[in-house]
Amino acid sequence: MKITRLETFIVPPRWCFLKIETDEGIVGWGEPVVEGRAHTVAAAVEELSDYLIGKDPLLIEDHWQVMYRAGFYRGGPITMSAIAGVDQALWDIKGKHHGVPVHALLGGQVRDRIKVYSWIGGDRPSDVANNARAVVERGFKAVKMNGSEELQIIDTFDKVQGVINNVAAVREAVGPNIGIGVDFHGRVHKPMAKVLAKELDPYKLLFIEEPVLSENAEALRDIVNQTSTPIALGERLYSRWDFKHILSGGYVDIIQPDASHAGGITECRKIASMAEAYDVALALHCPLGPIALATCLQIDAVSYNAFIQEQSLGIHYNQGNDLLDYIRNPEVFRYEDGFVSIPQGPGLGIEVNEEKVREMAKIGHRWRNPVWRHEDGSVAEW
Numbered sequence: 038m039k040i041t042r043l044e045t046f047i048v049p050p051r052w053c054f055l056k057i058e059t060d061e062g063i064v065g066w067g068e069p070v071v072e073g074r075a076h077t078v079a080a081a082v083e084e085l086s087d088y089l090i091g092k093d094p095l096l097i098e099d100h101w102q103v104m105y106r107a108g109f110y111r112g113g114p115i116t117m118s119a120i121a122g123v124d125q126a127l128w129d130i131k132g133k134h135h136g137v138p139v140h141a142l143l144g145g146q147v148r149d150r151i152k153v154y155s156w157i158g159g160d161r162p163s164d165v166a167n168n169a170r171a172v173v174e175r176g177f178k179a180v181k182m183n184g185s186e187e188l189q190i191i192d193t194f195d196k197v198q199g200v201i202n203n204v205a206a207v208r209e210a211v212g213p214n215i216g217i218g219v220d221f222h223g224r225v226h227k228p229m230a231k232v233l234a235k236e237l238d239p240y241k242l243l244f245i246e247e248p249v250l251s252e253n254a255e256a257l258r259d260i261v262n263q264t265s266t267p268i269a270l271g272e273r274l275y276s277r278w279d280f281k282h283i284l285s286g287g288y289v290d291i292i293q294p295d296a297s298h299a300g301g302i303t304e305c306r307k308i309a310s311m312a313e314a315y316d317v318a319l320a321l322h323c324p325l326g327p328i329a330l331a332t333c334l335q336i337d338a339v340s341y342n343a344f345i346q347e348q349s350l351g352i353h354y355n356q357g358n359d360l361l362d363y364i365r366n367p368e369v370f371r372y373e374d375g376f377v378s379i380p381q382g383p384g385l386g387i388e389v390n391e392e393k394v395r396e397m398a399k400i401g402h403r404w405r406n407p408v409w410r411h412e413d414g415s416v417a418e419w
């Protein structure tokens with residue numbers, strides 16, 4: 038079998054899909070994207086196609102090593118997301134070729150299902166509490182919320198109090214048995230992260246995510262040691278080499294690589310194994326589309342330390358275009374009792390609706406992050 042064509046589709050709300058065709062008619066799908074840089078990643082995939090066309094799609098490990106090593110420069114969100122999308126599509130092809138799910142080729146599933154969490158939005162305590170209650174009524178056993186809005190490197194305690202009020206309202210609304218993740222979103226700097234983590238301790242959170250940016254990870258050691266809340270990080274790390282310092286430094290309790298940013302199934306599987314050796318949990322990042330989510334479930338299936346999966350069904354980014362719109366078998370993402378089953382179909386286990394993809398690619402998108410500013414006019418982390 039030979040790879041004959043790579044084709045990317047920029048589709049709303051903010052995604053990029055990749056179709057890889059072969060001379061035997063088997064096609065594979067991947068999701069190579071960085072939110073806000075979809076066209077740049079698509080261009081990186083196009084550059085990789087010079088090497089890939091004509092190659093045997095089943096030799097995934099060798100292709101991964103070539104894509105990573107033979108470009109001389111390596112790593113970072115653009116390259117590693119392009120590699121991720123190609124890698125996902127190659128695994129999809131391999132699974133379809135053998136007529137088995139990807140997880141069967143990775144040693145077989147260690148679990149039947151995995152817990153999923155839902156995002157809750159809202160600025161005021163009453164809004165977040167109502168949103169949390171609604172999500173729990175839909176069966177979710179865990180929720181995630183943003184911690185703060187913009188926060189300066191040193192800020193006033195009323196901002197901290199605002200975060201506490203929101204978290205307290207959610208805890209009161211959902212009771213003690215629902216997991217609450219609080220995402221600081223890299224908006225918080227070390228001096229305030231310390232204060233916030235301490236103040237949030239009484240609310241028995243599931244985790245605090247990105248208490249500081251990953252490039253400031255050494256600041257996490259104090260936070261990890263000072264709070265009883267598990268600390269999560271990793272959506273902005275892209276390879277084993279990015280994760281090794283975080284793991285060996287003892288900076289985190291949970292890693293959150295994104296299977297569309299960190300080299301795909303091949304690399305995330307290895308990152309998960311590295312974390313297992315440090316007794317660190319895995320919670321794959323995935324605010325993306327259906328191919329990325331299907332990919333995550335394949336990795337969750339075979340990663341002993343995976344315990345929860347992010348997913349974007351109904352997330353605020355997806356207004357008007359949700360992930361189920363792009364597949365013909367949306368039942369694979371039917372959540373029951375707060376869990377989603379490990380997909381059992383061949384390859385990634387989803388049937389991409391190519392007509393819909395082509396139709397929506399005509400619309401495309403130019404999604405960009407908002408740019409926030411502090412009250413003094415300086416730019417704020419979003």
Ligand SMILES: [Mg+2]
Pocket residue numbers: 220222246247272
């Ligand atoms: Mg996050």
